[in-house]
Amino acid sequence: MNSSTRPRTCSLPKSAFAGFRFPAEVIVVAVRWYLRFNLSYRDVEELLLERGVEVDHVTVFRWVQRFIPLLADAARFGRHSPSDRWFVDETYVKVHGVWRYVYRAVDQQGQIIDVLVSDRRDAAAARKLFHRALSTLKVTPTEVVTDAAAVYPAVLEELIPSAWHHVERYANNPIEADHSQLKHRLRPMRGLRTDKTAQVIIAGHAFMQNLRRGHYELTADSSSALPVAAAFTELAQAI
Template sequence: MIMPAISYKRHRFSPQIIAHAVWLYYRFPLSLRLVEEMLLERGIVVSYETIRRWGLKFGPDYSRRLGRKRPGPNDIWHLDEVVISIAGDIGFGRAVDQDGYVLDEIVQNRRNIKAAKRLLTRLLKKQGVAPKRMITDKLRSYGAAKRQVMPDVEHRSHKGLNNRAENSHVPLRKRERVMQGFRSPGSLQRFVSIFSALRNLFVPPRSKRSALATHIHRLQAMAEWEAAVGKLA
């Protein structure tokens, strides 16, 4: 499906500056004030609040235009959850594949069968194909939900096998500290939808970790990013 071009009408700054500010904020562990300072160093005077509004307005459009990794029947899904403190503890479930690519993530209030089933149902709908194997920690609700949603998929439940999912929480934890926490479950969900889309694009898979492969991957990622934000139009 061809998406309509992103409109930058009635914005004083150019699309290049807006896209660059959004890229800096979501791609690197930077606060809004640090992005403001980096732009100022280049002679661009813009407030951190304006950068925040740019992220909210253009970030979802940018992330929707980025290509997604093609799913396959030999994929392995690693599922895990982490607790985020937002006026009390909020559950946050994430699924990654064998390469660490973020498949989906969802804010949930509970760690029960209903929450696990919701995540699996979303995953199956988004991916369009069931995985070869599902790996989780010892949380029993995953096994119960798996038997209802995709009973034929192999399930391994062992904390030692799920480092891939647990390690995927580290970048978000770093951002949480930089941002001094999230204000609401909705703001967390909006942030990670953009943050993970950029991370999926720019971080090379485990099979491409040589210096040359990483360099080529990042050049290709930058070209795809520029096309998505309309800088090559």
């Protein structure tokens, strides 16, 4: 038979879990526990050990960094479109002992639109947050509520000139309250080490919050008593 006429074999996509010592079920449970509950990596290590799975906390950290972006990306097609009223604000976290700015955008339904860790509080950071949100979600807000930071008017005029920019005392209270959810989650951690790992963890927190708030349509069985666990199981199969 001529080599050019030989039937070609179709290789199946390689699972993201291929090559890992532990099965996907263990990895996904560890990542889900870390995102869902106020646990440190050592806490997750201990909980797994109680269930007969011996995993070092450093391995749990590596799983979190590796699989949070993959799971969130796999879920993007089931994400609800955000509403057209956005609240944007910055809060602060320490990364390796140095203060960093965390830009966050939340809609009026409580969906976290996007997050960005930045070493600067400037127009470039605000522009990057809006550009990512607009290009990823394909939704343009009609109203954006911010604090009185000087960087926002020019950035909004450049990227979303049609949106009404609302600046008023107390108008940004919804996102200010939402910041506390993030701070509460970061408290049990023993410090964020790099901007890159901080971005992954804070984005993962936003992903988990959106799942719990019902901003994704993922599982066929919407009556599941554990919808977040069911969603992670479905997403693990997708990657």
